[in-house]
Amino acid sequence: MKGDQKRRSRPNVRSELLFLLAINGVLIGNVKPAVIFALVLFSGLLLCLFCRISTAAKYVLTYCLMFSAEHLLMLLPGISLFHFIIVISSVLRKFIPCFMVGCLILETTTPGNFLASMQRLHMPKVFSLPFAVVLRFFPTVKEDWHSIRSAMKLRGIGLSFGNVIAHPLRTVEYIIVPLLSSSIKIGDELSAAAIARGLGMERDRTSVYDVRFCIWDHLLMLAAAVFFVLITFV
Numbered sequence: 001m002k003g004d005q006k007r008r009s010r011p012n013v014r015s016e017l018l019f020l021l022a023i024n025g026v027l028i029g030n031v032k033p034a035v036i037f038a039l040v041l042f043s044g045l046l047l048c049l050f051c052r053i054s055t056a057a058k059y060v061l062t063y064c065l066m067f068s069a070e071h072l073l074m075l076l077p078g079i080s081l082f083h084f085i086i087v088i089s090s091v092l093r094k095f096i097p098c099f100m101v102g103c104l105i106l107e108t109t110t111p112g113n114f115l116a117s118m119q120r121l122h123m124p125k126v127f128s129l130p131f132a133v134v135l136r137f138f139p140t141v142k143e144d145w146h147s148i149r150s151a152m153k154l155r156g157i158g159l160s161f162g163n164v165i166a167h168p169l170r171t172v173e174y175i176i177v178p179l180l181s182s183s184i185k186i187g188d189e190l191s192a193a194a195i196a197r198g199l200g201m202e203r204d205r206t207s208v209y210d211v212r213f214c215i216w217d218h219l220l221m222l223a224a225a226v227f228f229v230l231i232t233f234v
Contacts, residue, residue: 010050013109013117015217015224020101022224025231026094033067035230036094042223043100050108059100066093111135116207133190137183140190144182148175 026036040063047056066089073082111132118128152174 011216011220015220019224022228039097063096113209116209117211
């Protein structure tokens with residue numbers, strides 16, 4: 001009973017992926033800024049509901065700053081550099097809602113839950129297994145990144161933008177090389193763990209995860225339909 005209550009406290013990854021697919025129209029269409037801003041606020045609300053308040057605040061603040069900077073540069077004299085910055089910013093700004101939903105999926109979905117959901121959709125393992133490994137890979141790399149930064153601070157090596165520009169070779173030596181070595185080790189460990197758990201078996205695996213849709217999933221699919229209509233026809 002407790003496991004079922006825990007599952008119902010968040011949407012299933014299938015509805016989250018459907019929502020992500022529905023809002024990807026902002027990347028290719030000429031969507032009005034009001035629709036994109038509403039999508040950013042809604043995605044931020046989703047992150048806040050699942051205890052990712054700081055992540056939501058960072059993305060919403062970044063979107064507001066980029067949007068304000070674009071309109072401020074439009075008021076300045078016509079300089080080619082300003083036009084270039086406005087175009088780049090307007091393109092990157094459209095990715096923010098997708099990044100927010102992607103963060104929600106990465107930070108709240110476990111590999112086991114993802115595999116059980118994909119098995120319910122009868123997705124081939126060639127598709128589901130690599131994504132399940134990615135769900136575990138990035139959080140582990142993030143932990144190693146924090147460990148490397150802590151070790152650098154103990155040795156009195158700062159990781160500011162000025163130091164990276166002034167000493168690029170030292171940055172490669174103290175950051176990139178340990179991070180790449182750690183990533184290779186993590187990949188080998190995850191591959192061994194996948195084999196040990198029988199993820200490469202041809203037959204369907206049993207799972208303790210209950211991946212039935214709940215009220216959260218229906219609400220998220222309704223929101224996906226609403227934003228799809230807004231992106232397509234407004």
